[in-house]
Amino acid sequence: MIKRFALAAALIAFAVSASAQDKKATTADFAGTWNIEVMSHQIALVIEPAEGNKVTATMMMMGRDTLLKGELVEKTLTLVGVKSEANGNMPPEHGTPGHDHDGPPAAGAKPIVVTLQEDGTIAGEMMTTGGPVKWTGEKLRAKKKG
Amino acid sequence: MFLSRREVLKGMGATVALPFLEAMGRLRAVGASAGQAPIKLICIEQVHGAAGSSIFGAQQNLWAPATTGRTFDLSSSSLKPLEAWRDHITIISNCDVPSADPTDAREIGGDHFRSSATYLTQTYPKRTEGSDIECGISLDQLHAQRFGQDTPIPSMQLCIENVDQSGGCGYGYSCVYTDTISWASPTKPLPMIRDPRVVFDQMFGVLGSGSAQERRERRQEDLSILDWVRESSKRLERRLGAADRVRLADYLDNVREIERRLQAVEKRNDSGDPRELPMAPRGVPDSFADHVKLMFDLQMLAFRSDITRVFSFKLGRDGSNRVYKESGSTGAFHIVSHHAENPERVRELAKINEYHVSMLPYLLKQLKETPDGDGTMLDNALVIYGSPMGNPNQHNHKRVPFLVAGHAGGAIKGGVHLKAKNGTPLSNVMLSLLHTLGHDDLQRFGDSEGTFSWE
DSSP states (O other): OHHHHHHHHHHHHHHHHHHHHHOOOOHHHHOEEEEEEETTEEEEEEEEEOSTTEEEEEEEETTEEEEEEEEEETTEEEEEEBOOGGGSSOOGGGGOTTSSOOSOBOTTOOOEEEEEOTTSOEEEEEEETTEEEEEEEEEOOOOOOO | OOOOHHHHHHHTTTOSOOOOOGGGOOOOOTTOOTTOOOOEEEEEEOSSOOGGGSHHHHHTTSSSOSSOBSOOOOTTSTTGGGGGGGGGEEEEEEEEOGGGSOOSGGGTTOGGGTHHHHHTTOSOOOOOSSSOOOOOOOHHHHHHHHHOTTSSSSOEEEESSOOOOOSEEETTEETHHHHOSOEEETTEEOOOBOOHHHHHHHHHHTTOOOOHHHHHHHHHTTOOGGGGGHHHHHHHHHTSOHHHHHHHHHHHHHHHHHHHHHHHHHHHHHSOOOOSSTTSOTTSOSSHHHHHHHHHHHHHHHHHTTSOSEEEEEOOOTTOOOBOGGGTOOSBHHHHHOOTTOHHHHHHHHHHHHHHHTTHHHHHHHHHHSEETTEETTTTEEEEEEOSOSOTTTTOOSSBOEEEESOGGGTOOOSEEEEEEEEEEHHHHHHHHHHHTTOTTOOOOTTOOSOOOOO
């Protein structure tokens, strides 16, 4: 009896696990503002779902915005920089999320790979002048100001 | 013989603040019982969090000890220099400062530029580089505004590093958020004084020590403020009992000694020899330890002469790359604080943390050796020491380093490590500290959600 119960419990656990693993990510899962930690620094990554499995995104670091666009395949989102005026040293207002993301990929742009983790965080890899680096990100929680 | 404070001051030509003398009778604060001296408050900020707030640092107990209660072990902790003072400290670990967290994308990464503003206010600072700054009233100022009106100066704000920058400092934040930890109101940050000479002149100028020109001349001639009151102090001495004469002589010696050290620093800085801190005011010693100790001595002098009972004290500036060679680390502070979770580098930050903490015993010893009411000044002091940042590598504000020393008039027993429940805001602790300071009617402080138990 005990053996039969243990087997049933194991099967249920396997089914739940398999179901969780099989669950496909959607662009909505990536939507929001993410606090990315990369090489001991924090960068904001704002992702907005676009048509189908496409997204637009803005990476913000030290007052400079980089516009990105990307596509979700399975659980992996691949973002590339967009050739745009706003990817220069434009004031932040010009790089607001959703603005001017339709340009062609920037020449020589390296993709930023983003994967959704089981715990709701994201992780990935990006190219820097020092080579590829891994990063992790947590979603910014809404907080009452004041 | 009984002398009123006014008579004593007249006796000294109203020039030099005096220590409390028996001849003046017992001093009684509002709400204090006979023999109970008013509480002295010092709020100290250590910037860049602590090594012990990282995962590795927490596992190795580089700040918070492994055990709670009274049997805590400080041998692995940056708090090791406080071992001899363990009965007088209360370590409060595992608290967060959510008011310093970013609230939108533009604030991510800007933690250094808003962190200090949140320390004693526990309030979210409005991101702006303009004059529309807004944060909250700080703990020290709440206390000074209510209980600091009996002293010539309600409170003083001191610092060790440059804090007089203007405009925006980064990520859209005004520099005032980085420059001070004291806020008289949500829109009124208070400037902090870096130059010990300015502190000295404010303390002894407040009761009238001549014009600015006279003070300048006195400094140029290496004269002491005491030279100006020699005759009047002798007259006063003749009217005092034996114990008071000793107390007065000790106190005046102490004033002279601090003044002598100030003059030595100024002389050295005027000599033309290279300075480690060439941009610092001439009264600032090159050595961090000398500077901190001088500032502690001035705070003690203020307490002894009841010039003020409230201080805030900022040990550094966020983003500072000062090198603390005496700590054993040769790295620049901010760079070391971004340790990349590398155990060796986390330990290097722990050395700097330990070095900063090692300044505290100098203050605690003086507090303990100073009689106050029926006990010592340490019995009646509350020294708050901590940082609004946790793990500086992530710029987070979780598991922030925090402790209090002293017994706040008996309200805090000390000798204990208390670990807060996960997610407890530090504002809860600060609200309870305010209650121990006599602000019983205060329901909320900053983003507090409740109170904190000292048991």
